[in-house]
Amino acid sequence: MAIRFLALFQVLIIYSTFLHIILPQNSCNASNIVPKLKQCGFDAIYNLGTSISDTGNSAIDNPSIWQAMFPYGKTINEATGRPSDGLLIIDYIARSADLPLVVPYKNSSALHLSTSRGVNFAYSGAPALSEEALAKKNITLDWAKPTLSVQLGWLDDYFKGYCNNVKDCKEAVSSSLFMINFGTNDYGYAFSQNHNIEEIKKNGLVSDVVEAIKQALQKIISQGARKVLVFGVALDGCRPISVTMESANKSATYDRFGCVKDNNDFCNYHNVLLQEGLKELREQHPDVQIVYGDLYNAMQSILDNSQSLGFKSLTEACCDVDVEIKKKAVLYKDKLCGAHGTIVCPKPEEYVFWDNGHCTQKANEQLADWIIQDIFPKFQCNA
Numbered sequence: 001m002a003i004r005f006l007a008l009f010q011v012l013i014i015y016s017t018f019l020h021i022i023l024p025q026n027s028c029n030a031s032n033i034v035p036k037l038k039q040c041g042f043d044a045i046y047n048l049g050t051s052i053s054d055t056g057n058s059a060i061d062n063p064s065i066w067q068a069m070f071p072y073g074k075t076i077n078e079a080t081g082r083p084s085d086g087l088l089i090i091d092y093i094a095r096s097a098d099l100p101l102v103v104p105y106k107n108s109s110a111l112h113l114s115t116s117r118g119v120n121f122a123y124s125g126a127p128a129l130s131e132e133a134l135a136k137k138n139i140t141l142d143w144a145k146p147t148l149s150v151q152l153g154w155l156d157d158y159f160k161g162y163c164n165n166v167k168d169c170k171e172a173v174s175s176s177l178f179m180i181n182f183g184t185n186d187y188g189y190a191f192s193q194n195h196n197i198e199e200i201k202k203n204g205l206v207s208d209v210v211e212a213i214k215q216a217l218q219k220i221i222s223q224g225a226r227k228v229l230v231f232g233v234a235l236d237g238c239r240p241i242s243v244t245m246e247s248a249n250k251s252a253t254y255d256r257f258g259c260v261k262d263n264n265d266f267c268n269y270h271n272v273l274l275q276e277g278l279k280e281l282r283e284q285h286p287d288v289q290i291v292y293g294d295l296y297n298a299m300q301s302i303l304d305n306s307q308s309l310g311f312k313s314l315t316e317a318c319c320d321v322d323v324e325i326k327k328k329a330v331l332y333k334d335k336l337c338g339a340h341g342t343i344v345c346p347k348p349e350e351y352v353f354w355d356n357g358h359c360t361q362k363a364n365e366q367l368a369d370w371i372i373q374d375i376f377p378k379f380q381c382n383a
């Protein structure tokens with residue numbers, strides 16, 4: 001038995017060595033080898049977006065908010081303002097590109113120290129649409145959030161100063177990676193104010209959000225961007241907040257992972273419209289690489305492979321409050337993780353979600369790996 005086992009083992013070793021020799025690296029897609037974005041030669045990363053990619057901006061403006069404090073940052077032993085127990089997708093993308101972690105725009109000292117390898121303008125709670133545009137759809141913001149157009153203004157200001165100091169600004173901009181993620185908050189505010197999916201589809205909110213993203217892309221392309229990564233929305237129906245909100249709806253339906261089907265279908269609806277918009281932009285700008293960041297399918301892949309990846313909880317928050325406190329909370333308004341009565345799970349790496357709306361570091365790392373595999377050939381990095 002032991003000998004047979006050893007023999008089999010040897011065959012496996014020989015076989016795998018053989019495979020390594022005969023297979024060119026790029027055909028090894030079934031393995032876990034994630035290509036390095038370093039090969040893409042991105043000079044810097046500029047990012048616009050929501051909490052999904054906020055590496056500290058909202059926490060710098062408001063040091064008393066939930067994500068500025070423990071247990072946020074638990075896994076990396078530092079509360080950095082990121083809405084997770086550790087790092088975000090953008091951090092793994094920066095690492096893979098062999099760039100420093102992208103500096104938050106609001107950290108002026110870091111901005112001065114940085115060697116122009118990028119800036120992060122993303123801000124938690126930021127919608128794609130302006131307060132006025134949302135008000136037209138009967139959606140109100142409870143405080144002025146740095147919307148997409150506000151973040152574009154920051155980017156403008158930054159480049160004005162930057163281009164005074166950099167010799168060939170156009171060249172530097174054209175070899176930078178621009179990333180953008182928006183949508184989840186616009187829809188989140190709408191849902192929390194009792195607008196339902198059918199109404200949102202009818203009243204044009206989704207097409208307005210997609211149009212705002214397209215206009216932002218036109219603007220950064222006119223400023224010289226040549227490599228752009230545009231994220232769709234993820235499977236928001238899997239977020240603990242969606243599952244909790246839907247629990248009052250007796251006729252709600254769930255997929256086999258416990259995610260709210262209608263919400264996921266709605267995310268897909270946004271993503272399809274967004275991709276149609278990107279197709280138009282590619283036709284208008286054949287010299288620009290406009291790549292879609294498919295968070296939806298990245299997350300689907302995590303759920304499909306949750307067992308082998310070691311995830312035990314797919315739709316519950318690792319960091320949450322006691323059930324009794326939660327019952328009294330106003331979802332979307334009251335941030336639960338970090339509030340009085342917070343309970344943190346012992347092993348965040350077994351959870352896809354850290355809090356009621358955001359992924360754990362482990363999930364972010366897996367999502368980033370999937371995205372990197374997917375975008376690598378699209379940016380023609382090994383050309």
Ligand SMILES: *[C@@H]1O[C@H](CO)[C@@H](O)[C@H](O)[C@H]1NC(C)=O
Pocket residue numbers: 029030
């Ligand atoms: C490997 O690549 C082929 C061709 O691109 C694709 O059909 C297949 O699904 C990939 N396999 C995995 C495991 O990604």
Ligand SMILES: *[C@@H]1O[C@H](CO)[C@@H](O)[C@H](O)[C@H]1NC(C)=O
Pocket residue numbers: 056060107109110113
């Ligand atoms: C700002 O950046 C500096 C330098 O990287 C860092 O030491 C500091 O902790 C940051 N401050 C905040 C509030 O994030």
Ligand SMILES: *[C@@H]1O[C@H](CO)[C@@H](O)[C@H](O)[C@H]1NC(C)=O
Pocket residue numbers: 138193194
């Ligand atoms: C706007 O929302 C409020 C409260 O959610 C509702 O009472 C009102 O009928 C809505 N108005 C329109 C025009 O949809």
Ligand SMILES: *[C@@H]1O[C@H](CO)[C@@H](O)[C@H](O)[C@H]1NC(C)=O
Pocket residue numbers: 196249250251252253262
């Ligand atoms: C409840 O779920 C059903 C089925 O998915 C859906 O059609 C309906 O709009 C939901 N009701 C509310 C109030 O969200």
